[in-house]
Amino acid sequence: MQSITIERLTSRMVAPAMLALLATLGVGFAGGLPAQAQFASATPADREVTFTRDVAPIIQQSCQECHQPGSIGPMSLMSYQDVRRYSRRIRDLVVAREMPPYQYDTDVGIQDLKYDPRLTEDEIATITAWVESGMPEGDPADMPPPVEWPDPARFRLADELGPPDLIIRSAPYSVPAVGQDRWWQPVVESGITENRCIKAIETKPSAEGRAVAHHANSSWRVENGRGGQLSEYALGKIGEIIPEGACRLAPAGAKVAFDIHYWPNGVDLQDDQVEIGIWLHPEDYEETYRQDLTLYFLEGGRGYDIAPHGTLMTRGIHQWDSPVRIDSWQPHGHTRLVAMSMEILRANGRTETVSMVSNWSALWHHSHIYEEDVAPLLDVGDRIILTGWYDNTENNRYNPDPDQWVGIGDRTADEMSHAWIAVTHLDEEGFERLKADRGPRPVSDEQ
Amino acid sequence: MARAAVALGGVAVALAALAPQPVSSQDWTRREFPLAPPNSKGNFVAPYFDGYYPNEDGTYTISFGFMNRNDDDLIEIPLGPDNFIEPAEFDGVQPTSFPVVSYPGFGGPCERGAFGVVVPGDFEGDVWWTLTTDGYTTRVPGRLYSPGLVIKGAYELSTTPMAAGSLRPTIRFTEGGADDWGIEGIEHPETLATRVGEPIEVRFWAFDRGERELGAVNMSLWKHQGPVGGKISFESLVEAPSGAAAASGLNLPPGVTLDDIPPEVRARFGLGAGGGRAPGPGPIDVGAPVRLPTEGANANMGRFRATFHMPGDYLIRVRIDNFNAAGDSSVGNQCCWSNGYVRVSVTD
Numbered sequence: 204m205q206s207i208t209i210e211r212l213t214s215r216m217v218a219p220a221m222l223a224l225l226a227t228l229g230v231g232f233a234g235g236l237p238a239q240a241q242f243a244s245a246t247p248a249d250r251e252v253t254f255t256r257d258v259a260p261i262i263q264q265s266c267q268e269c270h271q272p273g274s275i276g277p278m279s280l281m282s283y284q285d286v287r288r289y290s291r292r293i294r295d296l297v298v299a300r301e302m303p304p305y306q307y308d309t310d311v312g313i314q315d316l317k318y319d320p321r322l323t324e325d326e327i328a329t330i331t332a333w334v335e336s337g338m339p340e341g342d343p344a345d346m347p348p349p350v351e352w353p354d355p356a357r358f359r360l361a362d363e364l365g366p367p368d369l370i371i372r373s374a375p376y377s378v379p380a381v382g383q384d385r386w387w388q389p390v391v392e393s394g395i396t397e398n399r400c401i402k403a404i405e406t407k408p409s410a411e412g413r414a415v416a417h418h419a420n421s422s423w424r425v426e427n428g429r430g431g432q433l434s435e436y437a438l439g440k441i442g443e444i445i446p447e448g449a450c451r452l453a454p455a456g457a458k459v460a461f462d463i464h465y466w467p468n469g470v471d472l473q474d475d476q477v478e479i480g481i482w483l484h485p486e487d488y489e490e491t492y493r494q495d496l497t498l499y500f501l502e503g504g505r506g507y508d509i510a511p512h513g514t515l516m517t518r519g520i521h522q523w524d525s526p527v528r529i530d531s532w533q534p535h536g537h538t539r540l541v542a543m544s545m546e547i548l549r550a551n552g553r554t555e556t557v558s559m560v561s562n563w564s565a566l567w568h569h570s571h572i573y574e575e576d577v578a579p580l581l582d583v584g585d586r587i588i589l590t591g592w593y594d595n596t597e598n599n600r601y602n603p604d605p606d607q608w609v610g611i612g613d614r615t616a617d618e619m620s621h622a623w624i625a626v627t628h629l630d631e632e633g634f635e636r637l638k639a640d641r642g643p644r645p646v647s648d649e650q
Numbered sequence: 651m652a653r654a655a656v657a658l659g660g661v662a663v664a665l666a667a668l669a670p671q672p673v674s675s676q677d678w679t680r681r682e683f684p685l686a687p688p689n690s691k692g693n694f695v696a697p698y699f700d701g702y703y704p705n706e707d708g709t710y711t712i713s714f715g716f717m718n719r720n721d722d723d724l725i726e727i728p729l730g731p732d733n734f735i736e737p738a739e740f741d742g743v744q745p746t747s748f749p750v751v752s753y754p755g756f757g758g759p760c761e762r763g764a765f766g767v768v769v770p771g772d773f774e775g776d777v778w779w780t781l782t783t784d785g786y787t788t789r790v791p792g793r794l795y796s797p798g799l800v801i802k803g804a805y806e807l808s809t810t811p812m813a814a815g816s817l818r819p820t821i822r823f824t825e826g827g828a829d830d831w832g833i834e835g836i837e838h839p840e841t842l843a844t845r846v847g848e849p850i851e852v853r854f855w856a857f858d859r860g861e862r863e864l865g866a867v868n869m870s871l872w873k874h875q876g877p878v879g880g881k882i883s884f885e886s887l888v889e890a891p892s893g894a895a896a897a898s899g900l901n902l903p904p905g906v907t908l909d910d911i912p913p914e915v916r917a918r919f920g921l922g923a924g925g926g927r928a929p930g931p932g933p934i935d936v937g938a939p940v941r942l943p944t945e946g947a948n949a950n951m952g953r954f955r956a957t958f959h960m961p962g963d964y965l966i967r968v969r970i971d972n973f974n975a976a977g978d979s980s981v982g983n984q985c986c987w988s989n990g991y992v993r994v995s996v997t998d
Contacts, residue, residue, distance in 0.1 A: 382808035383701065383984060388977040465813070468803070505719050506758035508696065511790065538801050565801075603798035604805065606791050608696045610717060611758035613982035616701065616804040619756065 252333045253341025254283050261326050262286055263350050265303050266293075274355035275413055281349075287338050294334040297327050304439060304567040308559040312545075315574040318441055356410040358480040360403050360442045367405070367480030369394060371421075373461045375474035378415050380467055384614045387463040390424055395457055400450035400490050403482040404434045405442030412475040413438075417615070418464040419477045423457040430454045432496045434479060435623045437535065437568030442480075443496065446530055446575045449627040450490035453481065466615055494530060494627040501591050501620040506611035509539060509618065515593040517620040520548075522586040526634035529579045532558050533570040533623040534591070538601045538616075539609055540565065542592040545622065550584030557587075565601055565615075570623065580629075580637055591620045693719040694783035695727065695748040699790045700762050700984055703807035705832075708771035712792035713807060713833040713984070714779055715762035718748045725783060726878040732782035740767045740777055743834075745967070747873040749936050757981040761937075764967070765874070765989065766834030767792060812985050814978035815862030819970045821990040823854045831859065835967075835989030842994045849955040851887070852992055856942055856970040857950050859986075865976065868939035869952045870969045874991065877962035883933065886940045887953035890930025941974070958996040966992040 252258070262280055270276035270285075280286050286293065296302035300309070303320040322330075333339070358367055374389035408416035418437045423430030431452070434443060445451045463477055484490075503517030534543035544559040557579050558571055573579070581587070597605050609618050629637070700713040718725050725748045727733040735741040743765050751761045767777050776791035796802045811817055822829030823838045830836035844850045858864040871884045934940060934954075942952050956966060971987035973979050979986045 376813060379808075379810055381803075381806065382810050383703075383806055385808075385813040386978055386983065387813035463813075467806075505690070505717065506760060508717060508719065508760075510696075510788070538798075538804065600799045601801055603796045603801040603803075604793075606797070607805075608698050608717070608788070608790055610698065610760045611756055612760070612762075612984075613756050613980075614804070614984060615801070617756075617982070 253339050255341035256345035257329050258333050283340050290334045290338050306560045306562050312556045312558045313577050315577045317572040358405050360405045364482050368483045369481040371459050371479045373477045378465045378472040380471040382467045384466045390458050390460045393459045395453045397455045399453045400484040400488050402484050403444045405480045406436030407478045415468045417466050420462040422460050424460050425454050425457045430457050439567035448491040449494035451494045492627050496625045498621045499624050501589050507618040509595040509609040511606050512596050517591040519589040526629040527581050528627040530625040531570045531572040535621050537618050538565045539593045539595050541594045544590045546588045548586045589622050690720045694786045695725045695781050697779040697781050697790045699792045701805040701807040703809050709768050711766040711834050713763045713766050715764050717760040718750045724749050736778045746875045753981045763833045768834050811861045812978035814976040815860040816976050816979040816986045817859040818986045818988045819858050819867045819972050821856045821970050831988040838992040849957040851955050854952045855950050858972045866941050866944050867970050867972045868941050870937050870939045872967040874967035875965035880960035883957040885955040886934045887931050888940050961996045961998050964994045
């Protein structure tokens with residue numbers, strides 16, 4: 204099996220254009236950013252880069268959603284003065300690709316993703332050049348008109364899909380300001396009266412509860428048991444889109460069981476509720492194939508046990524008895540997880556790296572949704588290989604305590620190792636048709 | 651995080667594995683290829699710091715657990731240079747017997763909350779627990795702070811209710827006497843005495859606690875301390891609850907019976923024969939939970955016999971949990987259970 208060290212992972216984190224610069228600084232991304240850095244300017248053109256003409260559009264498009272009053276960002280970036288005040292920090296974070304907070308390697312695997320907020324290399328270079336040149340404001344006439352931002356507490360997918368057809372709310376729970384993790388598991392009515400196919404799902408903590416609702420999984424409860432996973436939410440995740448033609452079923456008469464992991468974080472929250480927004484296909488929607496969202500385990504150690512100041516690698520190998528399309532991939536772990544990858548091992552022995560996150564953070568969980576024309580297709584006999592890397596040293600700045608043994612568990616201090624993967628289950632006809640629709644395409648990183 | 655949903659006799663089982671699957675939720679056949687198990691023998695015991703919680707009197711309890719990293723082998727490490735706590739004032743409360751445990755789902759192979767060290771409210775520094783197994787030494791600090799740069803408070807535990815209202819159950823060893831709860835536990839007021847081969851009988855009372863409808867609690871018995879090789883045979887004297895499903899110690903969903911559980915699932919979670927769970931009086935394995943009755947003349951009473959096969963001084967840990975009482979209590983949650991300790995002096 205291919206062996207990848209954490210050091211090699213670092214090289215995948217940034218585009219080659221930036222790698223040499225950062226290597227000279229000895230930057231380990233898990234260990235934070237340099238206090239001072241010299242960045243080579245890669246100006247997009249031989250002209251002055253100004254805030255109003257060049258930087259403001261980037262900030263509007265990629266930053267203000269969160270960095271505006273009432274939203275989750277710690278500071279506002281709505282004006283030139285705002286951005287100038289934090290300019291060097293902004294530069295450091297965008298160069299390290301820690302902001303926007305969407306950790307996904309740029310130089311390997313599938314890059315065509317839905318709802319991908321990553322900056323382009325040109326955008327990063329523009330911001331860098333602007334800071335390096337003294338942060339000129341530029342001509343006010345060049346400033347783009349301000350964005351009329353909708354309510355930051357809205358359902359994000361509503362921007363594209365309109366309001367959800369159904370909103371399911373958890374029973375209220377009051378989270379204390381201090382204390383240990385706790386799991387709130389109410390079961391509520393769904394309001395679904397007939398089998399329907401889901402088009403999209405967004406689980407949304409309350410605006411006040413965003414910092415303490417670490418996870419909010421949900422599943423259907425049907426008579427005599429469990430009706431499958433409805434959705435998964437972890438801190439930072441936007442939502443899920445089910446591809447056209449596939450059906451993630453909302454069963455008639457089912458209740459919804461929430462499993463909300465609250466972690467007290469200094470906020471005394473009364474009667475908090477998590478909402479699930481569900482967009483449904485029309486009743487006459489022609490479902491071709493079923494899609495589901497399932498947890499796929501990785502294994503390692505006795506129970507993900509990581510020694511004090513140690514590291515761990517985990518691995519999971521899975522295959523299906525029918526052809527499938529992988530629609531999305533979401534790594535999951537806690538504070539010691541630092542990287543995860545998904546590869547395909549084809550039946551003929553060839554491997555492809557599909558996705559990699561080399562700088563994973565427990566603060567931002569993303570379901571990476573593949574554009575439909577590039578979502579991986581697996582035939583019977585093909586397998587996915589999931590690999591996780593854990594860092595229990597001081598180099599991992601999210602590590603709460605590197606002196607501890609760490610093992611499997613539900614709490615923030617414990618670890619998990621799995622990936623949430625949405626899979627459309629095909630048949631041979633559907634598999635061949637999707638392959639034919641795509642035609643031949645270049646294969647990257649295939650061995 | 652994915653969570654196990656059904657509590658049965660003190661351990662949690664993925665509900666999907668118990669209930670028959672409706673058509674709307676077909677099991678799309680998939681195969682997993684587990685990594686070859688380490689087939690671990692000759693491995694070591696790792697100490698674990700589970701967290702800390704404040705007490706009403708201003709002190710703090712630091713909770714410790716352990717992981718025996720072998721597949722099957724019991725490891726015993728006597729108190730002394732291979733098993734000690736620093737500062738020395740806290741030494742002596744830790745276990746010397748480290749069985750292999752395996753909790754399903756995200757419970758894992760770690761025995762959490764095996765003992766607690768109580769420190770004063772102004773305690774600074776660390777309480778280190780050091781274990782050496784066959785020459786390999788490892789240790790962890792129990793501490794009231796988090797040195798992490800970004801994530802703080804990950805090791806804080808609570809004495810306030812869990813999400814569904816569960817609190818740590820209480821235990822007392824004398825009828826009508828004082829009871830207590832917590833990881834640091836309560837000790838039997840007497841040191842019991844017996845001879846090798848002559849069983850002792852222990853009675854105690856244990857009660858669920860919580861800001862919710864109260865339910866049953868489970869007892870599990872552990873050799874906490876004792877001479878190396880000194881086996882203890884435990885026998886539950888708890889009456890069997892009524893009803894077939896209840897007798898299995900399971901909290902099954904409506905309409906689901908033990909027969910609905912596939913044999914491989916039963917084997918994996920130790921249900922039924924060989925699983926160590928006693929549906930009534932009879933021998934029980936170390937750590938196997940037994941549900942205590944909540945009704946009748948013996949309501950909330952736990953009774954067991956212990957027979958010792960070697961002379962020496964022993965300390966039995968009686969763990970009382972309410973894992974099956976509500977969905978918010980499980981091993982992985984670090985709540986809710988309490989420990990009781992019984993000292994026994996065994997002579998030839």
